[in-house]
Amino acid sequence: MATRNRLDVAESASVSVVRFRDAKIIDPETIQELGQELFDLIDKDQRHKLVLNFANVEFLSSAALGKLITFEKKAKRESATIILTNISPEIYQVFAITNLDKLFQIKDTEADALAVL
């Protein structure tokens, strides 16, 4: 079982539901560690259906967005599917301003994501 500092991961047969532990994703160290833990889900744990639940996230910087974009590109290369859920209106606006609502698959709830995975 991997030790994770930034993520809580609930795993079912084929889907991993990921929750972020940090309410604010700003610090470079936090972003780096969080990115590595996401990458490990694909590289080490061989998970290819991922739900990223943003319910705990109150704020994130553009550097955090950059890490999510890098992860999305990796997921695409590895034929993994990621769906973002439970995004607050403020955070959703960040995605909309930067047009990332077009890049990421976003659903309202975990249940909505699980229904299409």
Added chain:
Amino acid sequence: MTSSNHQFAKQETLPSSLAAYHDFVDDVIGRLGAAGWGDSDLFAIRMALEESISNAIRHGNREDPAKQVEVECRGDARSFWIRVCDEGDGFQPEDVPNCCDDDRLEVPGGRGLALMRAYMTKMQYNDRGNCLTMEKVRHIAS
């Protein structure tokens, strides 16, 4: 509540460390919250502070410990003004590609400028491109 009750001005010299400016940001957000600004506006201003100061440290001063970031701001119940200056060579914001174009969505960097532009009422760099001035005017429902 009058604006003068919550008027503040703040000036600080910050080191070029990405770990050293969060107390400053939290203090400004706390003062604006006390002045009556709502959560949505505070989120917007926090984003502008985060992106402008981290850009100054990362891209302006290139995290050189010999260089500093000068931050000056003032605010009250109706408006917030801030200037962030670094000791770098500066840049021309119009030379930065638009991160939000459809063919650049997968480029990881460059979203800070778009976010500051969207969230603040005014945003302007000096000619050298090492000082950023921003202002946000609060919309108060009558």
